[in-house]
Amino acid sequence: xxxxxxxxxxxxxxxxxxxxxxxxxxxxxxxxxxxxxxxxxxxxxxxxxxxxxxxxxxxxxxxxxxxxxxxxxxxxxxxxxxxxxxxxxxxxxxxxxxxxxxxxxxxxxxxxxxxxxxxxxxxxxxxxxxxxxxxxxxxxxxxxxxxxxxxxxxxxxxxxxxxxxxxxxxxxxxxxxxxxxxxxxxxxxxxxxxxxxxxxxxxxxxxxxxxxxxxxxxxxxxxxxxxxxxxxxxxxxxxxxxxxxxxxxxxxxxxxxxxxxxxxxxxxxxxxxxxxxxxxxxxxxxxxxxxxxxxxxxxxxxxxxxxxxxxxxxxxxxxxxxxxxxxxxxxxxxxxxxxxxxxxxxxxxxxxxxxxxxxxxxxxxxxxxxxxxxxxxxxxxxxxxxxxxxxxxxxxxxxxxxxxxxxxxxxxxxxxxxxxxxxxxxxxxxxxxxxxxxxxxxxxxxxxxxxxxxxxxxxxxxxxxxxxxxxxxxxxxxxxxxxxxxxxxxxxxxxx
Amino acid sequence: xxxxxxxxxxxxxxxxxxxxxxxxxxxxxxxxxxxxxxxxxxxxxxxxxxxxxxxxxxxxxxxxxxxxxxxxxxxxxxxxxxxxxxxxxxxxxxxxxxxxxxxxxxxxxxxxxxxxxxxxxxxxxxxxxxxxxxxx
Numbered sequence: 001x002x003x004x005x006x007x008x009x010x011x012x013x014x015x016x017x018x019x020x021x022x023x024x025x026x027x028x029x030x031x032x033x034x035x036x037x038x039x040x041x042x043x044x045x046x047x048x049x050x051x052x053x054x055x056x057x058x059x060x061x062x063x064x065x066x067x068x069x070x071x072x073x074x075x076x077x078x079x080x081x082x083x084x085x086x087x088x089x090x091x092x093x094x095x096x097x098x099x100x101x102x103x104x105x106x107x108x109x110x111x112x113x114x115x116x117x118x119x120x121x122x123x124x125x126x127x128x129x130x131x132x133x134x135x136x137x138x139x140x141x142x143x144x145x146x147x148x149x150x151x152x153x154x155x156x157x158x159x160x161x162x163x164x165x166x167x168x169x170x171x172x173x174x175x176x177x178x179x180x181x182x183x184x185x186x187x188x189x190x191x192x193x194x195x196x197x198x199x200x201x202x203x204x205x206x207x208x209x210x211x212x213x214x215x216x217x218x219x220x221x222x223x224x225x226x227x228x229x230x231x232x233x234x235x236x237x238x239x240x241x242x243x244x245x246x247x248x249x250x251x252x253x254x255x256x257x258x259x260x261x262x263x264x265x266x267x268x269x270x271x272x273x274x275x276x277x278x279x280x281x282x283x284x285x286x287x288x289x290x291x292x293x294x295x296x297x298x299x300x301x302x303x304x305x306x307x308x309x310x311x312x313x314x315x316x317x318x319x320x321x322x323x324x325x326x327x328x329x330x331x332x333x334x335x336x337x338x339x340x341x342x343x344x345x346x347x348x349x350x351x352x353x354x355x356x357x358x359x360x361x362x363x364x365x366x367x368x369x370x371x372x373x374x375x376x377x378x379x380x381x382x383x384x385x386x387x388x389x390x391x392x393x394x395x396x397x398x399x400x401x402x403x404x405x406x407x408x409x410x411x412x413x414x415x416x417x418x419x420x421x422x423x424x425x426x427x428x429x430x431x432x433x434x435x436x437x438x439x440x441x442x443x444x445x446x447x448x449x450x451x452x453x454x455x456x457x458x459x460x461x462x463x464x465x466x467x468x469x470x471x472x473x474x475x476x477x478x479x480x481x482x483x484x485x486x487x488x489x490x491x492x493x494x495x496x
Numbered sequence: 497x498x499x500x501x502x503x504x505x506x507x508x509x510x511x512x513x514x515x516x517x518x519x520x521x522x523x524x525x526x527x528x529x530x531x532x533x534x535x536x537x538x539x540x541x542x543x544x545x546x547x548x549x550x551x552x553x554x555x556x557x558x559x560x561x562x563x564x565x566x567x568x569x570x571x572x573x574x575x576x577x578x579x580x581x582x583x584x585x586x587x588x589x590x591x592x593x594x595x596x597x598x599x600x601x602x603x604x605x606x607x608x609x610x611x612x613x614x615x616x617x618x619x620x621x622x623x624x625x626x627x628x629x630x631x632x
Contacts, residue, residue: 141587158605176537183545
């Protein structure tokens, strides 16, 4: 049954190509919707099944393409970390998919959006599942190219083109250098499977030779750097606000919620799996400092921004900072907090972007002053937006609270009190931006034209309700299972 | 001429090429020149990878166990970097096509490809965003 793992990226790819094929045959939007939803749901069912098998049997599932054994062939592997990732990526994709059916009614070219979303999912799943550095590069490029295309989806709008170019140039340059570093490291490792690289690293850590050290260091820094670009850690954050605000709203939800999380996954793989034999204190300390910068920079910009989607984009920068604070701690509790916050942020941010997308679409503006009173005109959408923002802040009954609690606990456990204080102060600093958004949307209607009705399609509502249900499920089970989560992540950090 | 010397000279010139490409991407304001710089970097990396597969100097082909005995063929080239390069060329091609299409659209909209000025003007817009309808 291991071949199911190989189907996970293949089904979205097939679906994406089929959607384009149906578009050229011009059968109609209905068939495109059916193919899109079937591909997304099928991927979700298979990934939940795979994740359940991996977690319940506490075993590593592995599938090698063509039967080639590991150092030579390309393998896909599911362990505790990647099973968490494939489960939440695919579940959030169902919500985004349902919402896109409503959103696509107003677009002339739905098939392109569906196809890009599906191919992006394939790229994300590829990054998460792969067990080979070169294949990681290919999956990053697939996810990257589709992400740039999603950003440039409104191709008649100049700002979205510029945002896409800014993102694409940085991404292209960094991934070219990643390829260079992979090539150089190949001369040292003579094989690029993760297990193989780990084994060679254990040898290198004890008796280092100068040439190997340079190449190893180069690969490590490029891997971390590309991960930082994808998840927008401080010096590489510059593309994010433009890209996430200019993308169509389902695209923003995916880019902000899932792609940033996958960047964290790459960094976690490099720190916790590939380079575990080395002492990475310099790198993790730098990550911690950058994460703190991210939190405060994002909070400050969030409070002065006038574009509602940009406010949410800066909130992504803030939350990436929290996630990296957990990941950089190199303890099981820290990593568990980082992963849990990735999941919580993905749910909250997807819901926030979907709700704000409906508001922006109805009101035809992204300016916070033009949207004053929009919440009173669209109360149901506003309620979901409110819920998602409370989740992003981390108000106690919602699961967003537990990840920050775990993060705080991880730092206190290790006796690092200044980062623990930064977590609290950073949360308070980010409140200003969130409440400014909520407050402006709940003003007396000032600029709202009369006769605007709240769009409440069944697809849209089911997307909101799915994400809310996910949030409430987590809120119910997390208080009892936080310890189990730490144990689960602990088994991951122990294995090579 | 000495093979090792040729190899090293070639490697050095390729590294110089990468630096030139990086300079073009970072410093040149014209988008087309940036795309050219990116292509230079990507293609040079590909050539460098092929060079590493040359077995006379450093690397070895990964499959060398035939009938359970270690028997590297005497004059072979490591096939794995070539497979890498094939994939990387396709990715680089799709990247160039994507960026060229975007450059064409930007030129149609602005009549300019000076990316540094365009991005700065976007920053000015950012400070006071106008209330414009979303074209959908």
